[in-house]
Amino acid sequence: MDELLADFLSESREHIEGIESYLVSFEKNPHDSDAVTQIFRLVHTIKGTTGFLGLTRLQTISHACETLIDTLRSGAPPTAEAVSLLLLGMDRIKYMIAKVGELEQEPEGDDRDIIAPIEAYLQGGQEEPAKAEVSEPAPEAAARPKTKQRPAKAKRAKEQQPAASEPAKQEPSLSAEPSEAASAVQMAKEPQPAQPLEAETKGKEAEQTAGKDKTPDTIRISVLAIQRIMDLVSELVLTRNQILELSRQYNLAQVKAPLERLSTVTSDLQDAVMRARMQPMSRLFASIPRLVRELSVSLNKKYNLILEGADTELDRQLIEAIRDPLMHLIRNCADHGIETPEERLANGKPEAGEIMIAAYYESGQVHLEIADDGRGLDVDRIREKAVERGLGSREAIARMTDEEVYRFILMPGFSTAAQVTNVSGRGVGMDVVISSLSSIGGTIALQSTKGKGSKFILQIPLTLAIAPALVVKAAGQQFAIPQQCVNEAVGVDEESHTLQIVENALVLKLRDEIIPVAELAAILGLPAAEAYNDKLVVILGLRGKKFGIVVDDVVGIQEIVVQPLGRLFSGLKVYSGNTILGDGSVILILDPAGLADVMSVELASEAIHQQSREEAHITAMASNLILFKAGSGAPKVVPRSAVLRIVRPKASAIYQADQLYLYRCQDRLVPVLPVDDVNRDTDTCLILIITLHDKTFGLWVDEVLDIVETSGEIQLASETPSIVGTMDLRGTAVEFIDTGYYFGLAYQASQNVTEAPHANLLLVGSDPGMQDMLSPVLTSAGHKVTAAETAEQANKLLQQANFGVIVLDAKSRNSLDETVLSRQPDALRLVLSDGQKAGREPGHEGDVLINQFDRRGLLDTIAAHLEALSARVPEAANVNVAPLEKDVSFG
Amino acid sequence: MSANATTRAEGSAAASAVASGRKTSFFTVYVNDSVFGLEVKEAQAIFRVGSITPIPLMQKEVAGFINLRGKVVVAVSLRRRLGAPPAEGNGESVAIGLEKGGEPFALLVDRVGDVLTLPDSARTDIPPHCDELQARYTRDLYVLESGLIPILDVQRLFDFS
Structure with a gap:
């Protein structure tokens, strides 16, 4: 793109931002001659430059806008109509500038729709400028001389106008604009030989008057x-x-x-x-007045906007990052926070609600407050809604402090708004605010008093580029942790700070708190240490949650220059960047949010309380498989999703009855099955609690080795009924446990599949591995299997024949033709999930989700379906039996 | 060393291009006793490797980060890309600064040898029976008197998608 054009585009965008806030403040205070002058100046610059660049459409619109402002400048009352016309004009200019940015030239079209109303308005009010000038008293002595002087000059210039040649008419105010001495304008003047010399001198004179102008000297740097x-x-x-x-x-x-x-x-x-790199907050504040003005119109409420601290400086990148969260919070304030004018008057408040946005520095951060004097948060309602949403028991939520309760509204999908408006209230957004804030290391706090208003306080780091970080050591390598997330670092000892394994999750007892911890080395897949003594735990705080990472040593605190990692590393969420240390070495920066994610620390939910802590699902690394040892054979794995939790009861808690072991767990007896020749002569036993088909049983194992994430394939054809097959895990062969087999042992309900009715079965999946794995299983169970590799094939096959069962992977599911499917309402649709996603994806109605590794569950589900179907046939054939109610997913 | 080599290579390339047909200059790089060619114009710098910061959880082909004159650069091990055993002693002590899609990368090799300027007529495609890994990261072959020299495909070497 032409350099001049590029410069013009970026400059113009800034100019327009500036104009909007001035327009709104001008509308409020028409005597603000400073605002008028600024607006005039900016529009004039745009006009001048577009003329020079030959952008005629832009030039005519900005000319119309300029003429309109000129009348205001000469004292015409700034009516709402004038402001609206101007805003429309500005919108068009903005649109055109965007288009010019794309096309590098002006788009085709006409702007009469904008210009005609302006001209009409101007004709109606033409007489006014002069009148206003004469009749207006001078209440603001300081501002007066300036404004008076200028119209006078404009008049003189106009008098000269008829003498000038025809093209000069296009820019009647050119010579009349005293504060504008831009070179582009000067150059635009050149082709007019008739330009009187006097105008030049006037320009100079004007420049001197404009010497007070507060525009600082700047240059543009990329x-x-x-x-x-x-x-x-x-x-x-x-x-x-x-x-x-x-x-x-x-x-x-x-x-x-x-x-x-x-x-x-x-x-x-x-x-x-x-x-x-720093830029003033005013960049961000500039667009707020217009937003509030528009909200006021669409919501029919009145607002009083107060902006403070526009000169607070913040890293340019951060300003952009908080733009959306800020706008969202303002919308929220305007819609939910502030009451209707009637309500306000009834409550003895002024009609117009106050929205205050203030930015200031505090302890090395920028604080941004968004406050309103509206109705405030209704704690009781939020409590009620939280109970409704199942975020905790009624008692637990009643025990929470107000502050804790407020945090609920920051959760995804949580809205107490009785009414959804098109501005907000859908419960979407607050979580987006949080996530965009946390992505830049910011936090949000919330204060509220019912009936008095509420206040959001955003804490934003000054800059992304430099931040203090704690340098730690794990497995011989150094890592940096952003200091702002570090609460403290404590040494592990035998007495007060002890590390314990509770339900297979490492926790730290610190004072009265139980904090989930994980070894940094283990998280990073580095060799972990055997003992935790003389190690350190760095306690991290994020969104009100605490968790810890075990490190070998804390090296110190360093100011680091954060460099983001490239696209190549987008999959590694535990790192946020890298930096070069003083000694020249490169060091990785850990991302606390990523660590929390890997550790499955539930950040958004506050609902885990006393009662749930006992029942807490294992806090461990999110993954597919739990790797464990039982007996002398190869290590074994079981899908992580099948395991409800891991317990370590005393041996005395296990009873033996008949062939079965029973474990007493909260007044229930759970059958426990020893896996292989597991050592049963121990003080405590380790039991994986499994749920399958809505029933619970335990697998007695020796030791849980690891939780691994893998997409390895299972080699099928196993002779042993207790395992599905073997798979390769980092070079070691491990046995994949068949939970269905143990389920059968536990509940003596193992169905002999070969005796079950057989189905005409369609197997759909693009992954040949899946076909290879399941096809023999299904065939050997007596089903007639037709395979389809693509959804198109499947659609065709479905049209040709009736199938009792359709087994398909999630990807193919979405491409299946619903109308074809609906013609086979009796067909059981089994959607294979990869374990991790089981139960998470909403899926289609009537679908049954099943873990693709759960061979037994698959066969049993098919058998159950066929049985239900055959039982149904003698009854009325047209009675629609509800689809299987239970999703057989183990997540 | 790199600067010299580049000038020499370019000089001879220009001279020979005039004489007969087109010619291309290649660095010879050695890894695990194999030799490869790397087009001179693709290499931005050749430097001795100081310390490398490994990136846990990353594919093993990515050796880690290198500080190249105040810039952090991702280093990819040619050895590991080719499935060769890890380097011993002085192995992987030289890095070649390259670029893919505007992002700088460094390729770790055992050493860099002479520059060869080869006529286009010596070029052939990779034969289909070639070692799979090697075939994936080389784009063509040049026939020399002393044997064949495979030419590295920089784009693929740094493609981890």
């Missing part, structure tokens, strides 16, 4: 250039450190003083470059 300077500064810091080290080594006294100077200069340079 962000990349700044980034490059930053990189170089980092390198400089590094070199300085090396020289410092050398001078220390050789004790070079002579260089000490210059070195110290170099040191300070380097730090100052670093600081200066950082500052260059």
Whole structure:
């Protein structure tokens, strides 16, 4: 793109942002001559430059807008109509600028629809400027002389106009604009030989008057250039450190003083470059007045907007990142927070609701407050809604403090709004606010008083680029953790800070709290240590949740320059970036949110309380398979999703009855099945509690080795009934346990599949591995299997024949033709899930989700379906039996 | 070393291009006793590797991060890409700075040898029976008097999708 054009586009976008806030403040305070001047200046610049660049459509619209502003500038009352016309005009200009950005030229079209109303309005009010000028008293003495002077000049210029040649008419106000001396405008003047010399001198004179103008001298630098300077500064810091080290080594006294100077200069340079990236909050604030104005119209409420701290500076990248969360919160305030004018008057409040947005520095962060004087949060309602939504028992939620209860509204899908408006209330958004905030290391707090209003406080780091970080060591490697998430680091000892394994999850007892912890080395797949003594636990705090990571050592705190990782690493959520340390080594920066995710620490939900803690599902690494050892054979795996929890009861809690072991678990007896020749002569036993077909049983194992994430294939054809097959796990062969087999043993209900009715079965799946794995299983169970590799094939086959059972993978499911399917309402649709997703995906109505590794469950489900079907046939054939109610998913 | 090599290679390439047909210059890189060619114009820098920061959980072909003059660069091990055993002693001590899609990468090799300037007439496609891994990361072969030299496909070497 042409460089001039590119410059124009980026400048214009900024100009328009500026104009909007000025327009709204101007509408409120028509005597704000400063605002009028600013607006005029900006529109005029756009007009001048578009004329110069030959963008005629833009030029005519901005000309119309300019003429309109000019009348306001000369004192015409800023009616709502004028402001609306101007906003429409600005919208068109904005649209055109966007289009020009795309096409590099103006799109075809006409702007009469915008210009005609403006012209009509202007004709109606043409007389006014002069009148206003004469009749208006001068209440603001300070502002007056400026405004008076300018219209006077404009008049003089206009008088000269008829003498000028025809094209000059297009820009009647060109010479009349005193504060504008942009070179583009000057150049645009050139082709007009008739331009009187006087105008030039006037321009100069005007420049002097405009000397007070607060526009600072700026140049445009690309962000990349700044980034490059930053990189170089980092390198400089590094070199300085090396020289410092050398001078220390050789004790070079002579260089000490210059070195110290170099040191300070380097730090100052670093600081200066950082500052260059900072931008004032006003960039963000500029679009708020218009947003509030529009909300006021669409919601029929009145607002009083107060913006404070527009000069607070923040890293440019962060300003963009908080734009959406901020706008969302404002919408929320305007819609839910502030009552209708009638309600407000009835409650003795002023008619217009107050929305205050304030930015300020506090303890190395920028705080951004969004406050309203509206109805405030209704704690009782939120409590009620939380109980309704099953976020905790009534008692547990009643025990929570108000602060804790407020946090519920930050959860996805949580809305107490009685009415959904098109502005907000769908319960979508607050969680988005949280996630975009946490992605930049910010946090949100909430205060509220019923009837008095509420206040959101966003805490935002000053810059993404430099942050203090805690450098830790694990498995011999150093890692950095953002300091703002670190609560404390504690040493592990035998007494007060003990690490324990509770239900197979490592926890730290710290004072009165139980904090889930995990070894950093283990999370990262590095060799973990055997003992936890003289290790350190770094306690991290994120969204009100605490969790810890076990590290070997804490090296210290360093200021780091965060560099994001490339696209290549997008799959590794435990890292947020890397940085170069003072000694030149590269270090990875851990992402606390990613760590929490891997540790399955439930950040969003606060619902885990006393009672649920006992029942807590295992807190462990999210994954597919639990790897364990039982007896002398190969290590074994079982799908993680099939395991409800892992318990370690005392041996005395296990009873033997008949062939079966029973474990007493909260007044229930759960059958426990020893896996292989597991060692039964121990004080405590380790039991995996499995749920299958709505029943619970335990597998008695020796030791849980690991929880692994794998997509390995199962080699089928196993002779042993207790296992599905073997699979390769990081080079070791492991046995894949058939939970269905043990289920059969536990409940003596193992069905002899070969005796069950047979089905005409359609197997759909693009993955040949899946076909290979399931086809023999299904065939050997006596079913007639027809295979289809694609959904199209399946659709065709479904049209040709009737199938009792359709087994398909999730991918093919979505491509199946619903109308074809609906013609076979009796067909059981078994959708294979990959274990992890089981039960999470909503799926289609009537579908049965099943774990693709659960061979037995698959066969049993088919058998149960066929039985139910055959039992039904003698009854009325047209009675529609509800589909299998239970999803046979084990998630 | 790299600067010299580049000038020499380009000089001869230009000269020979005039004489007969088109010619291309390649660095010879050695890894695990095998030799490969790497087009000179693709290499931005050749440097000795200091310390590498491994990236736990990342594919093993990615050796880690290298600090290349104040810039963090992802280092990919050619050895591991080719399924060769890990380096011993002085292995993988040299890195070649390359670029894919605007992102800088470094390719770890055992050593870099001379520059060869080869005529296009010596080029052939990869034969179908070639070792699968090797075939995936090479784009063509050049026939030399002393034997064949496979040319590395930089784009594929750094493709982890």
